[in-house]
Amino acid sequence: MPRFRPFRVFLFLLLYGWVSLLWAQSDAAPEPLTAQEKDQATAARAINLLSFVAVDYPEAVVDSATRDARLYRQLQENVQVAAALLQQLPDKPGRAQLANSLQELDAIIEQMREPELVRRRANAAADRIAALYQVPRSPAEMLPPPEEAEGLYRERCSRCHGIAGRAPQPERRLDDPNRMGNFSLYDFYNALEPTREDAHGQAIDGDLSSRQRWALAVLVAGFSAPQVAPSAKLAEQFPALVGPPGAAIVRPAEIPEEAGNALRWWRAHPQQTRHLQHPLARAAGLLYLAQNAYRGGDNASAYHQLMLAMREGFAPARAELMARNPALVTQLDQQWQELRQSILDQAPANEVIEKFQRLQANVVRGREQLQPTSGAGIYGWAALLFLAALGVGLLLWYGLRRPRRG
Ligand code: HEC
Numbered sequence: 103m104p105r106f107r108p109f110r111v112f113l114f115l116l117l118y119g120w121v122s123l124l125w126a127q128s129d130a131a132p133e134p135l136t137a138q139e140k141d142q143a144t145a146a147r148a149i150n151l152l153s154f155v156a157v158d159y160p161e162a163v164v165d166s167a168t169r170d171a172r173l174y175r176q177l178q179e180n181v182q183v184a185a186a187l188l189q190q191l192p193d194k195p196g197r198a199q200l201a202n203s204l205q206e207l208d209a210i211i212e213q214m215r216e217p218e219l220v221r222r223r224a225n226a227a228a229d230r231i232a233a234l235y236q237v238p239r240s241p242a243e244m245l246p247p248p249e250e251a252e253g254l255y256r257e258r259c260s261r262c263h264g265i266a267g268r269a270p271q272p273e274r275r276l277d278d279p280n281r282m283g284n285f286s287l288y289d290f291y292n293a294l295e296p297t298r299e300d301a302h303g304q305a306i307d308g309d310l311s312s313r314q315r316w317a318l319a320v321l322v323a324g325f326s327a328p329q330v331a332p333s334a335k336l337a338e339q340f341p342a343l344v345g346p347p348g349a350a351i352v353r354p355a356e357i358p359e360e361a362g363n364a365l366r367w368w369r370a371h372p373q374q375t376r377h378l379q380h381p382l383a384r385a386a387g388l389l390y391l392a393q394n395a396y397r398g399g400d401n402a403s404a405y406h407q408l409m410l411a412m413r414e415g416f417a418p419a420r421a422e423l424m425a426r427n428p429a430l431v432t433q434l435d436q437q438w439q440e441l442r443q444s445i446l447d448q449a450p451a452n453e454v455i456e457k458f459q460r461l462q463a464n465v466v467r468g469r470e471q472l473q474p475t476s477g478a479g480i481y482g483w484a485a486l487l488f489l490a491a492l493g494v495g496l497l498l499w500y501g502l503r504r505p506r507r508g
Contacts, residue, residue, distance in 0.1 A: 138398065138399065141191055142236065144235075145232065145235035146292055146295060147298055150301075151180040152180070152224045153286075155180050155207075155220070156224035156225045158176075158177060160221075166215075178211055185208070200230050203223065203230070225356065236397050239350060240347035240351060241313075241316045241391075244345075244372065245287075245349070245350070246372070248317065248324050248370065248371075250317040251314065255318060255321055259306075276322050276325045276326070277325040279326040279366070281326075286350065287323055287369050290323065291319040294315045294318060294319070296308050320370060320372060324370035327367050328363055330367075331374070332364035332368070334378060336361070337379075340365075341380055343357075343361060343364065344378050344379045346391070350369070354366050381414065382415055382465055382468050383469055384411075384414060386415070388414070389415075392408045396458070397451075405442070405445050409442070426472060430464065437460060437461045440457060441454070441458065444457060
């Protein structure tokens, strides 16, 4: 029979206590923000203000007259504050142009122009701020399931927003499909930024982790989502919307209605949509996240996501692609190894980013070649949007690097 050893038990408890103390402390005292993180937080605040302009303007102005004068003034102020925040951010190629577009937005609100135009301009400005200051708008890992946030929502949110978003006050409802369709999942996440006091005080979101915020965003998205899952055929037509980053960044109201309705369901059911993603689409999404992490200076996550993209995305599709285009597979194998090596070797950043972009382009190409021809046109549309976004990112990145190298 084993002897009871009180000293060992004591040692174990001591060690356990010490480790949990360290753990608790690492939670309690977050590391100070780097300059880039501060800029990203400032940019995120401007994006949040602009997303409210896009969403709330139709309630403030109807037929070129104010319906709600207070809200109207609030939205004007939002644009002005966003413009002031932009001036606090470091100057970069593209900032002056952005400042101009905010001035134009201010002017069309002043003229009480039609909601559709204001929405488009406000969202476009928000997207450009995100690209210019590299605000990560997609989760670092896969989207968490909504169930993870149910307890939190009941404790902290339902007293204002109601059960399942059915608040008595219309401005607090989170279940109106028209209004909610103007928000991306990222916009929900961004409304819960712990360091800001604008929509929610410290007691509500001050201590939320990034994962908890994404889970809440997914849960909130479900309040206005259709009940019935979209057909699998739609997932083939709009693969860029099935998982992140597309599912986190795109606003349902901005895409064709059929795709928008599908997106409303997909973004609210990340678990059930994972199997719909073609492995190469998942690889492209993960590569995008890896690249974002790398740009943010987080090499460890970049490496982790790169390997995940290879294991969970490329490997399962390799045989299928080999039958279609063996040369492309050889090229992909090589590109993957090279990129992996240059991250490990800490190669110059612009070199690594270039490798990311080339690999990404080939993964998208591979995905296109495996696509059944029926959906190819629409898929091309989605891939084009995706590549355009990547291209803008690349240009901004080079714009950013060049002065430092010279
Ligand atoms: C004290 C009341 C209150 C509580 C508690 C609260 N909210 Fe809010 N929330 C608001 C108000 C008011 C707005 C609108 C802010 C605005 O328009 O500027 C808002 C806005 C939002 C939005 C943006 C969408 C929209 O309709 O404007 C989301 C998403 C949201 N809240 C989610 C949550 C979640 C999730 C929680 C719990 C963690 C929560 N809220 C807790 C009052 C509250």
